[in-house]
Amino acid sequence: MPASSVQNSFRCAALALLAVLCCQTAVAADPPGYTLARQGDSHDFDFLGGAWTTVQRRLKARNVGSQEWTAFPANLCLTHYLDGIANVDELHMPTLGRRGLTLRTFDTEKRQWSIYWVATPLGRLDPIPVVGGFQGGRGEFYGEDKDGDQPVKVRFIWENLDANHARWAQAFSYDDKTWETNWTAEFTRSDPSRLCDQGRPRRS
CATH class of the missing domain: 2.40.128.20 (Calycin beta-barrel core domain)
Incomplete structure (x- = not known):
């Protein structure tokens, strides 16, 4: 396999691993339901x-x-x-x-x-x-x-x-x-x- 193809394969594998780790981090970032964007009404209370x-x-x-x-x-x-x-x-x-x-x-x-x-x-x-x-x-x-x-x-x-x-x-x-x-x-x-x-x- 040409050296350029090996490098491309390693690069793709590294990017794929990085994407997986990022997704895992995002999923694990907050407990269930947690959000700072929830809205309501002035008469709620x-x-x-x-x-x-x-x-x-x-x-x-x-x-x-x-x-x-x-x-x-x-x-x-x-x-x-x-x-x-x-x-x-x-x-x-x-x-x-x-x-x-x-x-x-x-x-x-x-x-x-x-x-x-x-x-x-x-x-x-x-x-x-x-x-x-x-x-x-x-x-x-x-x-x-x-x-x-x-x-x-x-x-x-x-x-x-x-x-x-x-x-x-x-x-x-x-x-x-x-x-x-x-x-x-x-x-x-x-x-x-x-x-x-x-x-x-x-x-x-």
Whole structure:
């Protein structure tokens, strides 16, 4: 075989191998469903306005295959702003002695929600939001963060179950292949006059 033909054969084989490796890398880049392009509507979170009692469940240890959960109650009050394109809720976790605040903003050009979180005692706003929107009664929101020093992909799932019930779940992906759900919440609508004071959960 002429030297030029050998070189061409090696070149073709190298290009084919490179293409396979690139495709494998692309396939393995993100866990199932992960996207930063999901869109929604400015009224996606209208259902969440008002007051809610919740049962929170949090995984005791993440990324170790744990099946042990801690359950605790929490009360949530949510207020809409700017004709609904922004909202703020405060979550009071009395048995933990903690509070958390969620800020959601809707980009009317991108048609996309961004969700930010800050909690006591540190009071640090997570600067990178999860983004997305609802399709029907289910909302999906994705982003990137760190669990300690380890980079993770993050997924929020919101479900508007009916007029008086909702569900939320948070999951992390450590390997870009699978999701581990580590926090869930079941919501039941409550009376704002009993549960909230000027849009914030009453301290009991």
